[in-house]
Amino acid sequence: MKPAKRKTLLQPFLCSAKNRFFPKERIPFRTLGVLVFSLAVCVTLYMIGVKVIAYFHSQNELGIILSLKIFQMAWITMFAMLVFSCMVSAVSTLFLSQDNEIIFAAPVGKSDIFFMRYVTTSIYTSWMMVVFSIPIFAAYGTVFKAGLLYWPLMLGTVIATAATATSFGMGLTVVLVNLFPAKRTKDIILYLSICFGIFIYLIFRLMRPEDLVNPDKYGHFIDYLSSLATPAAPYIPAAWASNLLSYYLMEQKIDFLITSLLIVTPLTLFVLGEWAMERWFLAGFTKSQESFGGYRTFFSRRRYRRSSLRWTFLKESKLFLRDSAEWSQLFMIAALVIVYLYNFKVLPVER
Numbered sequence: 001m002k003p004a005k006r007k008t009l010l011q012p013f014l015c016s017a018k019n020r021f022f023p024k025e026r027i028p029f030r031t032l033g034v035l036v037f038s039l040a041v042c043v044t045l046y047m048i049g050v051k052v053i054a055y056f057h058s059q060n061e062l063g064i065i066l067s068l069k070i071f072q073m074a075w076i077t078m079f080a081m082l083v084f085s086c087m088v089s090a091v092s093t094l095f096l097s098q099d100n101e102i103i104f105a106a107p108v109g110k111s112d113i114f115f116m117r118y119v120t121t122s123i124y125t126s127w128m129m130v131v132f133s134i135p136i137f138a139a140y141g142t143v144f145k146a147g148l149l150y151w152p153l154m155l156g157t158v159i160a161t162a163a164t165a166t167s168f169g170m171g172l173t174v175v176l177v178n179l180f181p182a183k184r185t186k187d188i189i190l191y192l193s194i195c196f197g198i199f200i201y202l203i204f205r206l207m208r209p210e211d212l213v214n215p216d217k218y219g220h221f222i223d224y225l226s227s228l229a230t231p232a233a234p235y236i237p238a239a240w241a242s243n244l245l246s247y248y249l250m251e252q253k254i255d256f257l258i259t260s261l262l263i264v265t266p267l268t269l270f271v272l273g274e275w276a277m278e279r280w281f282l283a284g285f286t287k288s289q290e291s292f293g294g295y296r297t298f299f300s301r302r303r304y305r306r307s308s309l310r311w312t313f314l315k316e317s318k319l320f321l322r323d324s325a326e327w328s329q330l331f332m333i334a335a336l337v338i339v340y341l342y343n344f345k346v347l348p349v350e351r
Contacts, residue, residue, distance in 0.1 A: 005108060009116040012099075042135045049139030057143050068249075071140060072242040078133055079165055079238030080199055085125040086169030087176075087195075093117045094170070094281070095177055095288040114277040118170060118270065126162040133158060137245070144249040153248060157241045160262040164237045167269030174276045178284035237265055 056067035141150045244258040
């Protein structure tokens with residue numbers, strides 16, 4: 001019964017997509033134009049990627065390591081962009097969509113709604129990144145002369161990484177909207193954009209890109225090569241994907257442990273997202289609506305205390321949380337503090 005119910009929820013999306021790309025009684029010139037343009041962009045990206053990677057590949061071992069480091073950074077950047085795009089889209093589809101009232105009136109559970117929004121959000125936010133990243137990763141397979149198994153492995157890895165980013169982004173969105181007073185769309189988008197910028201800033205700083213062009217920092221050239229070859233951020237699914245494909249490009253072998261992680265992680269995050277949806281969605285949906293918050297205005301007399309300091313603290317705390325310009329700056333300052341502490345940690349004080 002549940003698969004049929006979920007298929008029914010997806011019918012409006014499927015019908016609108018069909019009518020948009022394949023209209024009845026008309027030749028889909030717009031669709032053909034988009035396909036031709038996308039194909040031209042993909043071919044251009046592939047040719048540029050082959051030329052650049054071939055140049056690095058021709059520089060002996062150092063060039064190969066640098067090309068794989070760029071490969072890893074491309075995966076991490078793609079994953080971060082997918083998470084941010086999914087979170088922005090999930091706010092609109094889960095909490096601010098105009099058809100929510102119609103869907104909530106139907107006899108469907110919150111898990112069914114989460115599945116429907118998950119499928120549509122995945123397609124909306126991931127298709128462009130997936131389509132235009134495949135030529136870059138295909139260029140690596142061409143230059144490294146990977147076998148036929150590389151192509152389905154690469155495609156499956158891209159899809160698994162996109163599914164992981166969508167599952168993580170949607171689950172995190174449900175939690176954030178439940179925690180923060182994000183009653184207006186601009187506040188939500190501002191918060192998510194700041195989080196994305198801080199995330200990218202921290203990731204690239206912690207990867208220490210200055211080491212890529214500073215071999216003098218190391219006592220021996222072997223130390224320099226081993227530092228470049230060390231995987232960055234091994235706890236991020238995008239790093240798993242890059243390590244899996246890099247290992248296959250170099251050794252023509254598959255790491256089944258990483259493959260299992262890439263398969264299990266999106267499924268696990270999806271189940272956790274369904275659980276978060278069941279637990280916190282209604283509270284978050286209530287907070288996302290424009291209202292005066294009366295359920296917090298009235299409370300028992302027994303909680304009243306004649307303490308001016310306590311009420312002043314509560315007033316200032318609420319003013320701070322309600323003003324997105326204030327608490328967003330706090331996150332930026334925290335990111336700067338983390339980066340500066342990290343910079344002090346890696347300073348060459350022994351010189």
